[in-house]
Amino acid sequence: MRIVVTVLIVLLPSLGLACGGLFCNANTPVNQAAERILFAPTDTGLDMHVRITYQGPPTAFGWLLPVPQDVDYGLSSEMLFTQFDSLFAPRFNLRTEFDPNCDMQLSFGRSGSAPTLEASAEQDSADGGVSVLAREAVGPYDLVVLLPQTVEDLRTWLNENEYAIPEAADATLTPYVDMGSAFIALKLLPSAGSGDVQPLRLRFSGDIPSIPIVPTSVAADPDMGIIVHLLGDARAVSTNYLHVEINQATIDWLNGGQNYADVVSQAVDEAGGQAFVTDFAGPHDRQIQLSTVDDATLEQLASLNSENLQGVPLWIEVDRALRRIVAPNDADLRRIMNSVVDVPDEIELADFLSCPRCYEDHSSAGSVVVDVDALIGQIEDQINEPREALNALFESNPYLTRLYSTMSPQEMTLDPTFGWNRDLPDRPSMRRATRYVRCRQGEPDFAGAIIETESGIRFRVGEDDQVNVIRRQEGETVRGMEIPAALVIEEQMPAGQSRVLTDNAEAIQELLPTSRASSGCDCDASDGQPTPTALLLGVLLLWPIRRRFQR
Numbered sequence: 001m002r003i004v005v006t007v008l009i010v011l012l013p014s015l016g017l018a019c020g021g022l023f024c025n026a027n028t029p030v031n032q033a034a035e036r037i038l039f040a041p042t043d044t045g046l047d048m049h050v051r052i053t054y055q056g057p058p059t060a061f062g063w064l065l066p067v068p069q070d071v072d073y074g075l076s077s078e079m080l081f082t083q084f085d086s087l088f089a090p091r092f093n094l095r096t097e098f099d100p101n102c103d104m105q106l107s108f109g110r111s112g113s114a115p116t117l118e119a120s121a122e123q124d125s126a127d128g129g130v131s132v133l134a135r136e137a138v139g140p141y142d143l144v145v146l147l148p149q150t151v152e153d154l155r156t157w158l159n160e161n162e163y164a165i166p167e168a169a170d171a172t173l174t175p176y177v178d179m180g181s182a183f184i185a186l187k188l189l190p191s192a193g194s195g196d197v198q199p200l201r202l203r204f205s206g207d208i209p210s211i212p213i214v215p216t217s218v219a220a221d222p223d224m225g226i227i228v229h230l231l232g233d234a235r236a237v238s239t240n241y242l243h244v245e246i247n248q249a250t251i252d253w254l255n256g257g258q259n260y261a262d263v264v265s266q267a268v269d270e271a272g273g274q275a276f277v278t279d280f281a282g283p284h285d286r287q288i289q290l291s292t293v294d295d296a297t298l299e300q301l302a303s304l305n306s307e308n309l310q311g312v313p314l315w316i317e318v319d320r321a322l323r324r325i326v327a328p329n330d331a332d333l334r335r336i337m338n339s340v341v342d343v344p345d346e347i348e349l350a351d352f353l354s355c356p357r358c359y360e361d362h363s364s365a366g367s368v369v370v371d372v373d374a375l376i377g378q379i380e381d382q383i384n385e386p387r388e389a390l391n392a393l394f395e396s397n398p399y400l401t402r403l404y405s406t407m408s409p410q411e412m413t414l415d416p417t418f419g420w421n422r423d424l425p426d427r428p429s430m431r432r433a434t435r436y437v438r439c440r441q442g443e444p445d446f447a448g449a450i451i452e453t454e455s456g457i458r459f460r461v462g463e464d465d466q467v468n469v470i471r472r473q474e475g476e477t478v479r480g481m482e483i484p485a486a487l488v489i490e491e492q493m494p495a496g497q498s499r500v501l502t503d504n505a506e507a508i509q510e511l512l513p514t515s516r517a518s519s520g521c522d523c524d525a526s527d528g529q530p531t532p533t534a535l536l537l538g539v540l541l542l543w544p545i546r547r548r549f550q551r
Helices: 078-088 105-109 153-162 169-178 214-218 260-270 294-305 316-322 331-340 349-354 371-395 507-513
Strands: 034-041 046-050 063-067 072-075 090-097 130-138 142-150 182-190 202-204 224-230 235-238 242-246 275-285 399-407 418-421 430-437 449-453 458-461 472-475 476-479 486-491 499-503
Touching: 034 078, 063 202, 072 371, 078 331, 078 399, 078 472, 130 153, 142 153, 153 169, 153 476, 169 214, 182 294, 224 418, 235 242, 235 275, 235 399, 242 260, 242 331, 260 275, 260 399, 260 476, 294 371, 316 371, 316 499, 331 349, 486 507
Parallel strands: 034 224, 090 430, 242 275
Antiparallel strands: 034 046, 046 202, 063 182, 072 202, 130 142, 142 182, 224 399, 235 418, 242 486, 275 399, 430 449, 449 458, 472 476, 486 499
16 A cells, blocks of 8 residues: 555646626636635634545555644535535636727627544553554544654554555654654555545644655655645734735736746746745635534435335435435535445436436446445434534634645755734735727737736737736646746745835736737727827626646
8 A cells, every 4th residue: 555645636626607798708717726724713623624535446555644642533525625615715806998989899709424433542462662542543534643753663554554655754744753753554444435634623733834745755745735724813924934925917917817826936946946925815704604404404315215105216215305404516425425326327326316316217236235324324423513613713814815826846855834913914815807909990809918916017918818928837837938927026024014125026027029008908999009099998708717726
């Protein structure tokens, strides 16, 4: 079993927003391939929720994380991170203003639960210098809390228990062993499959959030993403990493900001490889509400049997009961249903779960089996309990900060830590820019358009391309390296305003392909030179190109 040290990488699909007509802008959340973590203060310390993803044989799954010795653990919710992305991921909105001489018709005519294992805090002689502080089944996981005396003892225990740990991991794990850290090791239970993997909740004393990123370096890809959500009563900052404001002129505005991760990667590199950007900071206004299944629905499910269904298939009644409470696309419920529903070979389980009623007249649908007792137990343990605790965290912590960074293995030399600063302003997730389009002979001249960002930086853009867009491959910038990706590099403090280390605003404006720095379109169709012409506000339909970042 190949073990993955610390947190695994996740790639979420794009969340498309349906819209019609000519007034739909590119507001789709930007995909970010990244580890996803939540920190939240509690009455006794900190909660840390970690999203774990895995694709491969169940027997090859392994996961290791250094933690405080007083760690408590449980399951978290996949829908937590889905809602984080849909509500607080950055969006890029490009508004277009046309010269009133433009023929708008010409413009728009273009296409454009398992048995509990016995826990023991005693050191088994077979474990050598490793104390097994706890071992039990937690959801789909065989979870072990280890306290090694040396890194050699840890390696021996992991090898004997069929976790394959890279040789290079010893150097990165040794400082945690020397500090007296415990380690959580996970593998999947024999009855669990790869699709059963779900987020994990860790709880420990202390008030300083920190990510053990150093061990990740032994298995990380270039530009590995890290998204950190921090709840509290004020904006969160990194206390030992720098902060970057990106140069929005390098964003691909024409395609909905789909190169955002590339721009952040380059900006972080310019800050020395250890920095964050702020995707969002502000009151969450209780927008995140994780639905639970109420007692009445659980009682209804428990009452279902062949005698009271009156010819209606059991799976139809189960589907009807759950759809009143939980959305059909609920990732946690989908994972549970995968394990409690058995369909005939000629029916694809994923298709069936997407639309059970579509199979109401299927010749083999009568053979569908639902383990209702297992369903109820897993709903209580894996949906209701974690979500009730998470909803309580949002009630007691009104402010959310979302920080984002990318790091390559050679940059993972310092574990990032975080604190809260009451003096910094909010940061909305929406980024806006305006494209000013002049007209030539009555038609829009997109090749001569000017885009102006929120920071006031202006640049000329072609009809289908931006020459200053940044692109990255394998941790290196392959396009747009001539212009800084960082507008501002600064040091954020636990109190007061940030200390600016580098301000590239003037240098960026000089490098950009435009000759004017004043605001407004001021377009003239006759000679292409700016003149004081009133603007007609129009909105251009921009379809975002949905693509996944490959890491």
